[in-house]
Amino acid sequence: MTTSYLIRRERFIPAPASAIFEVLATPALHSVIDGSGTVTGEQPNGPQRLSKGARFGMDMKIGAPYKILNTVVEFEEGRRIAWRHFSRHVWRYTLQEHDGGTLVAEEWDARSVPGRPLLKLLGFTRKHPESIERTLENLDRYVMGQRLP
Template sequence: MTSPYLIRRERFIAAPASAIFEVLATPALHSVIDGSGTVTGEQPNGPSRLSKGAKFGMDMKIGAPYKILNTVVEFEEDSLIAWRHFSRHVWRYTLEQNDGGTTVTEEWDATDVPWKPILKVLGFTRKHPASIERTLEKLDEYVTKR
């Protein structure tokens, strides 16, 4: 059974997992690859490179500008990175190196959010699939310099 609160997309990128992971683990590049148009800050507050437990703030805009503080909750060098903020939904990237490149899976996981219906009413479950696909496309373009 599929859930509107777990949205997953994948893309094959013709680059090594280490190069892709480096972009994902560098918060200053998140605005460059963001396909939603909501990440606005190029100078995030926090470490220059993420690790398990790292906290980093981002400038965001959905209607009005705001700041959000994220915590890295999953981290395996070159294969898995995930962060969440106060509302408990998780942005997760899984990388699987293959011959000639890497399959990158991006997930928006809101299964543990207590107010899930509000996310649906606000349109997040409807908008995120296309935003994730654009993020993966932009990540591909950035890493392969196309």
């Protein structure tokens, strides 16, 4: 079985791309929409709104709490935003507006990470598909004004 180091999921959200992008570009909302349960901080260090090259720190927890510093590496207002940290894997969101809403894709791209097999051993390649789907569901609920579980 081949391990994929690029995991992508999509969800159609019946909202304008600008509203969805605003949530993604606001680091304080990342813990609200996170479907993995690893983003714990609601007060990230860095700008209130992200832009190309912006750096922002997040409180995280996988077993033990830790902090991570991310850098925005892709940014196209209303269409694309991506960030990475020291291990070089990228979290990317792309938005395509259609009549009645927006197709949102989230990707975890670890193709350029040195030591990729370690990611598989730690279970990231197995857990991320479901976590990404939950994040997109949470994003949908948040943007549509529904209560999150």
